[in-house]
Amino acid sequence: MNQKLYMVSLGPGDVKLLTLKALHAFKECDAICVPTKSEDNSFNKSISYKIVSSALEMLHARKPIVPVYSPMRFRHEDWVDEADVILDTLKRYNKVCFVTLGDAAIYSSIYYLLDIIKEKDANIYKNCEVIAGITSFSAASAEAKKALCLGDEELIIKPINPRSEVKATQIFMRPKIGMDTENLGEGDFYTFENMYLEDAKITPSKIAKVKKYMTLFINFAKRS
Numbered sequence: 001m002n003q004k005l006y007m008v009s010l011g012p013g014d015v016k017l018l019t020l021k022a023l024h025a026f027k028e029c030d031a032i033c034v035p036t037k038s039e040d041n042s043f044n045k046s047i048s049y050k051i052v053s054s055a056l057e058m059l060h061a062r063k064p065i066v067p068v069y070s071p072m073r074f075r076h077e078d079w080v081d082e083a084d085v086i087l088d089t090l091k092r093y094n095k096v097c098f099v100t101l102g103d104a105a106i107y108s109s110i111y112y113l114l115d116i117i118k119e120k121d122a123n124i125y126k127n128c129e130v131i132a133g134i135t136s137f138s139a140a141s142a143e144a145k146k147a148l149c150l151g152d153e154e155l156i157i158k159p160i161n162p163r164s165e166v167k168a169t170q171i172f173m174r175p176k177i178g179m180d181t182e183n184l185g186e187g188d189f190y191t192f193e194n195m196y197l198e199d200a201k202i203t204p205s206k207i208a209k210v211k212k213y214m215t216l217f218i219n220f221a222k223r224s
């Protein structure tokens, strides 16, 4: 049985800002796990539920929706409970989606959940696909018709109420072909070249010399 878990980014609230990949995952899956802050597992206040319902309507599809109680208390035991709901759903259904607002990379619970899923079931972790989405701030920039960065500007995203020491992820873009990458510093670097093109390459380190303009580097925040 080839089980598959999709971690689907929903975008910032408008169903029209869902990606085709997200729609495809909804079409393919047998059940959709939707987080809810309501203790009674209702979806009265859930934006995610609204987006998922609209998407299923657009697809003329009906899928079981499984509530995942997500109290947003940042407690490990809550994430374990949430991961257990997803793993339990995968015992009943072969292909399962879990959804998150905006993009999964930005302040979402999915990587806490994936760390737990990786420990509990390495095979499901291996067969998991994270689907990128439109962030709230990309959408906000479009609504305001104002660029987030132009020319030599940089973009800073800050947590308003940090609970502990603030660490930073750095993204380096717009390199020059042939440039040396020594000045970019050291850390948990990944290099992404020509993503989604025929010769796409992802290197889990910093390449020494830039070969293509379509290259970006991420120095991920140091996490224990």
Ligand SMILES: C[S@@+](CC[C@H](N)C(=O)[O-])C[C@H]1O[C@@H](n2cnc3c(N)ncnc32)[C@H](O)[C@@H]1O
Pocket: 012, 013, 101, 102, 103, 104, 105, 106, 107, 108, 134, 135, 136, 137
């Ligand atoms: C837990 S973070 C999730 C961010 C999300 N993953 C993203 O990619 O934007 C929630 C915060 O994102 C921002 N946010 C998300 N959706 C938004 C929306 N539709 N309108 C305004 N702000 C939004 C707010 O600052 C909110 O407190």
